[in-house]
Amino acid sequence: MQKVKPKKHLGQHFLKDMNAAERIVNLLSRHKNYTKVLEIGPGMGVLTQFLLKKTDYQTSVVEIDTESVAYLNTHFADLGDRIFSEDFLKMNLANLKGFDSTEPMAIIGNFPYNISSQIFFKVLEHKDTVVEVVCMLQKEVAKRIASPPGNKDYGILSVLLQAFYDIKYEFTVLPGAFNPPPKVDSGVISLRRNAIDKLECDEKKFFQVVKAGFNQRRKTLRNALKPIGLNFEHELLNKRAEQLGVAEFVLLTKAFTEN
Structure with a gap:
């Protein structure tokens, strides 16, 4: 053949x-x-x-x-x-x-x-x-x-x-x-x-926060997350998405879910 x-x-x-x-x-x-x-x-x-x-x-x-x-x-x-x-x-x-x-x-x-x-x-x-x-x-x-x-x-x-x-x-x-x-x-x-079976936050919300953050990566997360209903304050919101590691995105997602 x-x-x-x-x-x-x-x-x-x-x-x-x-x-x-x-x-x-x-x-x-x-x-x-x-x-x-x-x-x-x-x-x-x-x-x-x-x-x-x-x-x-x-x-x-x-x-x-x-x-x-x-x-x-x-x-x-x-x-x-x-x-x-x-x-x-x-x-x-x-x-x-x-x-x-x-x-x-x-x-x-x-x-x-x-x-x-x-x-x-x-x-x-x-x-x-x-x-x-x-x-x-x-x-x-x-x-x-x-x-x-x-x-x-x-x-x-x-x-x-x-x-x-x-x-x-x-x-x-x-x-x-x-x-x-x-x-x-x-x-x-x-x-x-890795050893992570489940994230310490809502995984669907985590995906949503990560995607929204990078969709407008030049903006601070405070502005980048506005399209998905941001209405709280957090010190990480002063950063851009590319500055956050996985653990920080988990923290931000938990705060997003609780507010």
Whole structure:
């Protein structure tokens, strides 16, 4: 079978650097002792081949491109019924065949640039079971997610993900490592679930406060939060969203809820 042709509308850039692929797979640390691994967008299986060498993992893959699915079925027959021809964003992870909704799992992949943020919001929905994520995405987004407070890269996803995951920027992958080469560098990050089971505030309100704060990030939080009904005083309101860490956003959310 011929190689799969990368499709622009799916944001496909196939990794061809085997050293980078093996390095990405080796970042999986078995955090919280999972055995189930779900790879998003395997394409022609450059990561998959290294995942399958890890015999203590049960690797499954989800791929929306039917041409890639046909290639995987031919070249990775060992996966059997663990090739899901679906859109990850529409999948019900709780009912995924071979996965227990209470069992820890890891997600890995070369995420399409155009849906990487949506993938992370879905990860947050399943934060109780997704205990580790290792992924490659646009370097700018990867840096943003891993960025600490006080940095211009720090944003909504930084706070929401850092509330529940310890995040590390691992390494950069240059355009020449892909077919076709993207126009920007890529970054690999790892996310490992922290000890926070539940925030000490209303989580929906927390998300609302974080999003509102960064939607007008140049303004102080006193002004940025007015659209969602701010009507109280707090010392943190004199700061801008990018100056607050997760704990401070929790404090502000508690004050917001109580007033």
